[in-house]
Amino acid sequence: MLSFRRATLADVDALVPLVESAYRGDASRRGWTTEADLIDGQRTDAAGVAEVITAAKSAVIVAEQDGVLVACCHVAEEHGAGYFGMFAVDPGRQAGGVGRLTLAEAERVAAVEWGLPEMRMKVLTARADLIAWYVRRGYTQTGELVPFPYGDDRFGVPRRDDLAFELLVKRLG
Template sequence: MAPELIFRAAEPTDVPELVALIESAYRGDASRVGWTTEADLLDGRRTDEAGVSEVIGREGSVLLVAERDGELLACCHLERRGAAAYFGMFSVRPTRQGGGLGREVLARAERLAREEWAAEEMEMTVIEQRADLIAWYERRGFRRTGEYSPFPYGDERFGIPRRPDLRFERLVKELRAA
């Protein structure tokens, strides 16, 4: 029997390991082990230590980490936005993807937003071209809104685009009391 999955808020000492986890889930050849890679859409970095540190220290924000036996396996960022909770920076170690860990992390994030923040909905933005990822979220109750925002071309903090047509779509899920 596998040891219990532990959830906790990230601490400043977690930053280097979190940056490595997030990068491994989205960018570069290491990300191709899993299915969440953005390597065909974007080059460059997904985040850095300053960005992760800022998220950890921001008021109304939590970077939730999931670990087992002291190994950091996944994380996600939640931020209060009025009656909604923004969900982002969702990363699962590529070698652990496809086994239900992501569903567990998402469920924990939804519960936290609903029970601790009284959030009525969870929202996120996903690169429109990530059809497989959007379908995964739709299977978990999110709906596409048809609301789009431009990709921040020229701002390398978000990566270096490999194509000229990237944009974000807003997804929303109603959070009902369990």
């Protein structure tokens, strides 16, 4: 059974490798969310995870199955809407419904607990498969693009020079 809770600083050392394993390096290739062909380097670090755990109007949601950390995401209030990010599912458990349930929990927190009218996120435009997954869950592509932060190694080292994010939006409630 999958259960959810809010992360604490005690979770940072487990969250960083979970996020890295879902997106970077050879381990990420076991799942379908890998960015290994697009970006090298880190996806996040301990300081970044600790920052979003302790920030105001912010929570990191942890999904556990039989006491094992299997997924996480960051949800925050930004400009009167929910913001969804740092979404990671253990690559060996992807495509089994864990991600769908974790996204639904983030939407519940934003809508029910925080009373926010919509959820927003930024997804790499090169990830058409991931964008399609979000669209199937009610998100709309806005066409609004945000440039990739080239030169800031905190977000990884791009393998391509055409990376950008698209803003996706979903009405909640």
